[in-house]
Amino acid sequence: xxxxxxxxxxxxxEARQVAEAAREQDWRKPSFAKELFLxxxxxxxxxxxxxxxxxxxxxxxxxxxxxxxxxxxxxxxxLIEREARIPDAVIDGLKEIGALGMKIDTKYGGLGLxxxxxxxxxxxxxxxxxxxxALLSAHQSIGLPQPxxxxxxxxxxxxxxxxxxxTDISAFLLTxxxxxxxxxxxxxxxxxDGDDYVIDGVKLWTTNGVVADLMVVxxxxxxxxxxxxxxxxxxxxxxxxxxxxxxxxxxxxxxxxENGVTRFHRVRVPAANRIGPEGAGLKIALTxxxxxxxxxxxxxxxxxxxxLKIAREWSAVREQWGKPVARHEAVGAKISFIAATTFxxxxxxxxxxxxxxxxxxDIRIEAALxxxxxxxxxxxxxxxxxxxxxxxxxxxxxSLAARGERAVPAEQLLRDLRINRIFEGSTEIMHxxxxxxxxxxxxxxxxxxxxxxxxxxxxxxAGAQAGVFYARWLPRLVAGPGQLPRAYADFHPAGHADLSTxxxxxxxxxxxxxxxxxYAMSRWQGRMETKQGFLGRIVDIGAELFAMSAACVRxxxxxxxxxxxxEAYQLADAFCRQSRIRVEELFGRLWNNTDDLxxxxxxxxxxxxxxxxxxxxxxxxxxxxxxxDATPGPSARENVHRPIR
Numbered sequence: 001x002x003x004x005x006x007x008x009x010x011x012x013x014e015a016r017q018v019a020e021a022a023r024e025q026d027w028r029k030p031s032f033a034k035e036l037f038l039x040x041x042x043x044x045x046x047x048x049x050x051x052x053x054x055x056x057x058x059x060x061x062x063x064x065x066x067x068x069x070x071x072x073x074x075x076x077x078x079l080i081e082r083e084a085r086i087p088d089a090v091i092d093g094l095k096e097i098g099a100l101g102m103k104i105d106t107k108y109g110g111l112g113l114x115x116x117x118x119x120x121x122x123x124x125x126x127x128x129x130x131x132x133x134a135l136l137s138a139h140q141s142i143g144l145p146q147p148x149x150x151x152x153x154x155x156x157x158x159x160x161x162x163x164x165x166x167t168d169i170s171a172f173l174l175t176x177x178x179x180x181x182x183x184x185x186x187x188x189x190x191x192x193d194g195d196d197y198v199i200d201g202v203k204l205w206t207t208n209g210v211v212a213d214l215m216v217v218x219x220x221x222x223x224x225x226x227x228x229x230x231x232x233x234x235x236x237x238x239x240x241x242x243x244x245x246x247x248x249x250x251x252x253x254x255x256x257x258e259n260g261v262t263r264f265h266r267v268r269v270p271a272a273n274r275i276g277p278e279g280a281g282l283k284i285a286l287t288x289x290x291x292x293x294x295x296x297x298x299x300x301x302x303x304x305x306x307x308l309k310i311a312r313e314w315s316a317v318r319e320q321w322g323k324p325v326a327r328h329e330a331v332g333a334k335i336s337f338i339a340a341t342t343f344x345x346x347x348x349x350x351x352x353x354x355x356x357x358x359x360x361x362d363i364r365i366e367a368a369l370x371x372x373x374x375x376x377x378x379x380x381x382x383x384x385x386x387x388x389x390x391x392x393x394x395x396x397x398x399s400l401a402a403r404g405e406r407a408v409p410a411e412q413l414l415r416d417l418r419i420n421r422i423f424e425g426s427t428e429i430m431h432x433x434x435x436x437x438x439x440x441x442x443x444x445x446x447x448x449x450x451x452x453x454x455x456x457x458x459x460x461x462a463g464a465q466a467g468v469f470y471a472r473w474l475p476r477l478v479a480g481p482g483q484l485p486r487a488y489a490d491f492h493p494a495g496h497a498d499l500s501t502x503x504x505x506x507x508x509x510x511x512x513x514x515x516x517x518x519y520a521m522s523r524w525q526g527r528m529e530t531k532q533g534f535l536g537r538i539v540d541i542g543a544e545l546f547a548m549s550a551a552c553v554r555x556x557x558x559x560x561x562x563x564x565x566x567e568a569y570q571l572a573d574a575f576c577r578q579s580r581i582r583v584e585e586l587f588g589r590l591w592n593n594t595d596d597l598x599x600x601x602x603x604x605x606x607x608x609x610x611x612x613x614x615x616x617x618x619x620x621x622x623x624x625x626x627x628x629d630a631t632p633g634p635s636a637r638e639n640v641h642r643p644i645r
Contacts, residue, residue: 024283024286024287024290024364027362027440028362029359029360029361029362030042030045030360030361030362031045031361031362031363031364031365031366032045032046032355032361032366032546032549033363033365033366033369033542033546034362034365034437034438034440034441036506036510036513036542036545036546036549037365037438037439037510037513037514037517037538037542038441038473038514039473039476039477039510039511039512039513039514039515040476040510041480041481041482041503041506041507041510041549043488043503043549043553045361046351046355046549046550046553047553047556048553048557049351049354049553049554049556049557050351050354050355050357050358050360051354052114052116052117052354052357056113056114056116056117056357057117059111059112059113059117060113060114060116060117060120061117063097063098063102063111063113063117063121064117064120064121064124066097067097067099067121067124067125068124070093070094070097071124071125071128072128074089074090074093075090075125075128075129075132077128077129077409078397078398078407078409080129080131080132080255080256081129081255081256081397081409081412082398083256084250084255084256085256086129086131086132086135086256086258088644090132091135091169091211091644092644094132094136095166095167098110098111098165098166099121099125099136100136100139100140100164100165100166100167100168100169101145101164101165101166102117102118102121102136102140103115103118103140103141103145103146103149104140104145104149104161104164104165105149105161108157108158108161108162108165109161109162109165109166110145110161110165111165114353114357115291115294115353115354115356115357116350116353116354116357118140118295118298118353119294119295119297119298119349119350119353120298121136122136122137122295122298122299122302123298123299123301123302123305124302126298126299126302126303127302127303127305127306129256130253130254130299130303130413130416130417131254131255131256131257131416132256133299133302134207134254134257134299135169135208135256135257135258137295137296137299138170138171138172138207138208139164139169139170139171139208140295141291141292141293141294141295142172142288142289142292142424143164143169143170143171143172143208143214143216144160144164144170144172144214144215144216144235145161145164145165145170146288146291146292147216147233147275147284147285147288148160148161148164148235148275149161150284150287150288151233151275151276151280151284151287152275155272156235156272156273156275160214160235163213163214164214167213167645168213168214169208169211169212169213169214169643169644170208170212170213170214170215170216171206171207171208171209171212171214171215171216171238172206172207172215172216172285173203173206173209173215173216173217173218173262174186174203174218174285175203175204175205175206176188176201176202176203176204176630177202177204177261177627177628177629177630178627178630183218183231183282186218186219186220186231187201187220187630188200188201188202188203188217188218188219188220188264189201189219189220189221189222189632190219190220190221190232190234190269191221191222192221192224192226192227192271193268195270195271196268196269196270196271197219197221197234197268197269197271197274198266198267198268198269199217199219199234199236199242199264199266199267199269200264200265200266200267200632200633201219201263201264201630201632202261202262202263202264202630202632203217203261203262203263203264204261204628204630205249205259205423206245206259206260206261206262207257207258207259207423208258208259209238209245209258209259209260209262210245210248210258210259210260210640210641210642211258211641211642211643211644212238212641212643213237213238213239213643214235214236214237214238215235215236215237215238215262216233216234216235216236216275217233217234217235217236217264218231218232218233218234218281218282218285219231219232219234219281220232221278221279227278228277228278228279229278229279230278230279230280230281231279231281231282232274232276232277232278232279232280232281233274233275233276233280233281233284233285234269234273234274234275235269235273235274235275236264236267236269236273238641238643239641239643240267240268240269241267241268242264242265242266242267242268243262243263243264243267243641244262244263244265244635244637244639244641245260245261245262245639245640245641246260246261246262246263246635246637246638246639246640247260247261247637247640248260248640249261251419252415252418253412253414253415253416253417253418253419254416254419260640261628263635264632265632265633265634265635289367289424289425290363290364290367291356291363291367292424293367293368293370293371293424293425294349294352294353294356294367294370294371296371296374296375296420296424297345297348297349297352297370297371297373297374297375298349298353299420300345300374300375300377300378300417300420301342301345301346301349301374301378303378303381303382303413303417304338304341304342304345304346304377304378304381305342305346306413307338307342307381307382307384307385307413308335308338308339308342310385310389310408310410311326311334311335311338311384311385311388312326312335314388314389314408315331315335315388325388331388334384334387334388335388336574336578337380337381337384337578338381338384338385339571339574340571340572340574340575340578341377341380341381341575341578342381343551343554343568343571343572343575344377344547344548344550344551344572344575344579345373345374345377345378345547346554347547347550347551347553347554347555347572348369348370348373348374348546348547348550348551349370349374350554351366351550351553351554352366352367352370352550364437365434365437365438366546368425368430368433368434368437369434369539369542369543369546371424371425371430372427372430372431372434372539372543373543373544373546373547374420375417375420375421375427376421376427378417378420379414379417379418379420379421382410382413382414382417383414385410385413386410386411386414389408389410392405392408392410393410393411394411395411396409396411396412397409397412428532428536430539431532431535431536431539431540432532432535434539434542435535435536435538435539438517438538438539438542439517439521439528441469442517442518442521445462445465445466445469445470470518474518476511477511477514477515477518478511480507480508480511481504481507482503482504482505482506482507482508482509482511483504483508484504487500487503487504487507488500488503488504490556491503491552491556493559495566496559496565496566496569497569497570497572497573498573499552499555499556499569499572499573499576502548502552502572502573502576502577502580503548503549503552505548505576505580506545506548506549509541509545509583510545512587513538513541513542513545516538516587516590517538520534520538520590531595533593533595533598534590534595537586537589537590538590540582540586541583541586541587544579544582544583544586545583547575547579548575548576548579548580551571551572551575551576552572552576554568554572555568555569555571555572
């Protein structure tokens with residue numbers, strides 16, 4: 001780096017080292033999903049299903065009732081969609097009922113809800129307006145309250161949490177115009193100057209940034225005498241001199257989202273506003289996301305519930321060829337998929353959230369799987385709903401209402417859900433993140449063998465260590481309870497569907513998954529990290545196995561606590577049977593795929609070999625650079641920041 005404001009030039013290896021350093025290195029608590037990827041089906045970690053304390057349920061239900069009334073009487077989702085803005089009165093009302101402080105401790109003026117009830121609240125609010133759900137989620141899941149709770153000093157908590165619980169909206173600023181999932185190239189700087197830091201740079205896609213009062217800003221501190229340096233987290237007052245919101249961005253969905261471009265020019269921030277030590281910014285961000293990611297699957301599960309409601313109501317009244325369309329197998333299969341998958345998404349969400357509340361397990365993989373699986377499956381469910389609705393699914397709610405039909409915003413849901421596969425870790429990045437955690441045990445014992453920077457002595461020691469580990473581990477992958485006909489018999493109560501067969505399948509398949517991973521590591525060794533197609537399929541298999549496990553455990557919980565246990569068993573059975581088909585297809589594609597050919601085609605595309613294929617069209621894109629200039633300096637644009645007071 002030639003100067004404090006020059007974008008760092010980093011190699012692929014250096015970028016990976018930065019990401020690796022930000023990971024939580026240790027596993028101090030058990031992890032169901034980690035064990036699953038290692039071929040060990042630890043049902044005891046999730047069954048019996050963990051339950052919330054009575055006082056938490058009472059507090060949560062009281063707030064849900066208040067929020068439901070507010071959503072029904074004060075939020076007009078169609079108006080937000082038309083005007084592309086959440087009315088200030090709605091945000092003021094959310095503040096009044098305490099919605100900004102759902103996850104903040106009561107001693108700071110918050111509601112102190114559990115993760116389970118926070119998620120229920122997001123699903124409820126997001127069903128009325130996904131933009132409102134996004135506002136609340138960005139404020140509390142990745143905004144300032146969570147990193148302060150985990151890493152803030154007592155003084156910082158006393159100063160900011162009461163504001164965040166009642167009046168102040170927060171935003172999280174990491175992404176830059178030329179920096180997405182590769183934080184090693186972060187260009188925004190925070191240069192020490194006496195008791196302050198001076199921040200310069202530009203941040204992109206700052207959700208809540210347009211209306212924020214307080215921001216978490218990630219900036220690079222240059223290494224110097226007395227300063228360790230590195231990417232560091234700061235609390236910045238949005239009204240500080242030198243902070244300019246230069247643009248309010250617009251998107252295909254979430255039209256009420258207050259997302260912008262924020263420029264920092266010589267913004268002075270007191271050292272007391274630094275969260276954690278210098279260089280800890282990425283670790284703070286990733287740790288915050290461990291539970292913060294659960295907000296997205298919460299709204300995805302809510303979306304599935306709405307898809308099911310509309311599919312049920314519409315398919316019962318729409319007739320084709322003498323009977324309701326639901327009675328036609330082609331449509332019925334879609335409805336079954338929506339119902340079964342919604343059940344599984346809620347099972348994954350509630351299980352992961354309750355484990356987060358209990359804090360007995362390390363849920364970093366479970367939360368990541370919930371985000372990955374929820375965002376992908378909710379998109380598929382919304383797409384199927386549009387198909388079930390036919391032309392009416394493609395038509396806007398306003399257009400439907402204008403010609404006298406029910407204003408069902410199916411196409412809006414599809415647009416709103418699309419972003420979930422991108423932000424807070426795109427599907428592709430989530431695959432790599434989860435895969436890294438899934439192979440952590442292997443790298444811990446054998447990583448030095450495939451590390452080109454290690455000496456022959458280091459490699460020899462690693463080889464001996466790996467030999468001991470695999471001598472114990474590999475034989476355990478040969479046989480297990482999944483091969484015993486009576487294993488997990490508790491999941492086959494009289495008069496109910498047989499879920500024990502699915503748990504036996506999960507146990508057998510987890511061992512098969514571990515064997516496949518080991519074989520791939522033996523085959524590709526250091527090149528394993530480049531096999532992203534293979535790693536993605538490994539993770540997708542693990543996600544299906546986790547969802548099957550959660551669905552079965554939830555069905556058994558509902559059998560013992562609710563009147564619809566038999567129906568829950570039926571949904572879990574349907575989901576598991578659908579999931580098993582997807583798993584078998586993914587296993588087939590581990591070794592039978594076009595990955596190598598695809599790389600050759602991509603090489604040709606980038607070399608211009610196929611430009612002739614682009615003939616015959618016109619490109620309607622406008623002029624301008626692919627990536628906007630983010631050179632530090634004073635802003636030349638109007639400040640569109642609008643705090644809501």
